[in-house]
Amino acid sequence: MNVSAWVWGATLVALIAVLAVDLLIIGRRPHEPSMKEAGGWVAFYVGLAIIFGIGVWVTAGGQAAGEFYTGWLTEYSLSVDNLFVFVIIMARFAVPRHLQQKVLLIGIVLALVMRGAFIAAGAALISEFSWVFYIFGAFLVYTAITLVKGEDDGEDFKENILIRWAKRALPLSSSFGDGRFSVVTETGKRLFTPMLIVMIAIGTTDLIFALDSIPAIFGITKEPYLVFTANVFALMGLRQLFFLLGGLLERLVYLNIGLAVVLAFIGVKLVLEALHTNNLSFIHGGEPFHWAPEIPIWLSLMVILGTLAIATVASLVKTSRDKKRDLQSTPQ
Template sequence: MTVPFWVWALTIVGLLAVLALDLAIVGRRPHEVGVHEAGRWVAVYVALAALFAVGLFLVAGQDAATEFVAGYVTEYSLSVDNLFVFLLIMSAFAVPKVLQHRVLLFGILIALVLRGAFILAGAAVVSRFSWVFYLFGAFLVLTAIKVVTGGDEDEEFRENAALRLVRRVLPVTDDYVGSRSFVRRPDGRGRRRIWVTPMLMVMLAIGMTDLLFALDSIPAIFGLTRDPYIVFTANVFALMGLRQLYFLLGGLLAKLVYLSYGLGVILAFIGVKLVLEALHTNTLPFLNGGEPLDVPVIGIEVSLAVILGVLLVTTIASLVKVRYFPGLPEEPDGGTDGPSDLDRTADDRSAETPSAPAGSPDPAASPRS
């Protein structure tokens, strides 16, 4: 699908307008987001994505609309995995509840910019080197195995090199100063200088951590469509609704005990789909003499049905297990009898470690990269 520059520009302006409206509402009255408010916003963003899909159907046809829906559902479902790490970051930085919505909004804005650059680079590579789908497919299958076996899970958040660099360049306050990211304060020599607050640090942490998650979600959506416009818009709509999902799901995340299996199946399925497509358009000289192989190709309609079916089965199985078999282990290595880490708020967890300053989380194992 050839997308003119003005369509790109109009799309980006429209998306920025929606985010600006959201920011205006948040900035006007910082508050703790409740389940009902989060539910309304999730419905709004899902409705916007549905309207966009309808627009694509009317303008570009069924294939483009189906690719967008498949990409959007895939990105949204894979983004749910981000929420676990977002909770760890919020807890590590002891973010006040009234500021969490603003933190997520700016953190996701940073993630959108970083993902946009990542998508442009990926589209350029895909358009020039078809063999890259062999690498994408193998990477997704390996990631699926890692997700299913629990190789991604860690209990603490550790600052990356970029955040440590910020701490070396600028001093960071130990306390939050409202919703401000920068303040002027005297240093040890009595001179006033710019200080960074934990507000900026946690927003950077969320934005850059999301980029790490994009390392598998971007190749996954390129397995469903090669159109950069659809890849970009599906990512934007998924991320825009993600922070509302954070407040809506809350403790429900702990009940989706089979979520990792469902995500693993989706990643493995798309990985196999990518390898089949790479074989179907093969140009590698050492494989079949550089000629394409006669292998079946999985259509986008089948892909969408599989993705939706896996998510539905995973969700139902998780809720049935928690509702009727609560005593069974929730993880392959056995569950715990204590309360889930996801059932506690950031304030609860920060209260357990009063010696750690708000802006200096205790290093431990890093989240999935």
């Protein structure tokens, strides 16, 4: 896929324009969106992604479109998992409900910046060193194992060293106020609000999730343009999705297992691809492993869709049964 400079430029301008409109809306009127408003925005962003994929299909073919849709779906799923941690952070720091949309938006902007940097670094590494796929694949399999074991669960969120330092070293107010990072007291002293601490927590969380998501998307496509756009579309509308899903997030009890299967599948796919194109002298004498299969994109899409669908349905069935059982066991 050969993407010209003007296509890159036009895409960046269009995406920045959409994001700027969103920023202006939330910046002018921080509020808790209604279900209708949140649903409209989510449908709008999902529709944009689908239309963009169709455009890729028309201009670059079905293979590229399949890679975009598969990457977008994978990144969207990982982003939903990111929401779980955002929920824990906002609950931990008691962020007022009307300010949560602002927190989510800034968190998404930070995620875009960090993922953009990781995408650039990852693309440069892959173009120079094909053996990077061994590292990416092993890392994704390891991440999948930690998800299954529960070591990467949002409920285990702990304040990192940067958060602890900020709380200890910075003069903090007890109130969020109007959501600014600092306020001036009546005596003229400037204090930082808890919003700054929340942003540090969100930013460091974004960094950790970027470490997972970028190897995953490179396991689907090596085209930086598709990697970048899939990530951007996966993050757009995420804050509205938070309010739309509401309590449903807590019902997706098997999402981590589903994501673990997806990440393990992509990790194995990366390792197989590294074996198929092996040129490391200390592995098999630098010769490729011709028996290693190349997994087609249509199969990847089917596996990812099927896994996420099963995890979602199983989660809803389990929580529904648990709720019914609890009601039956409650004394009348």
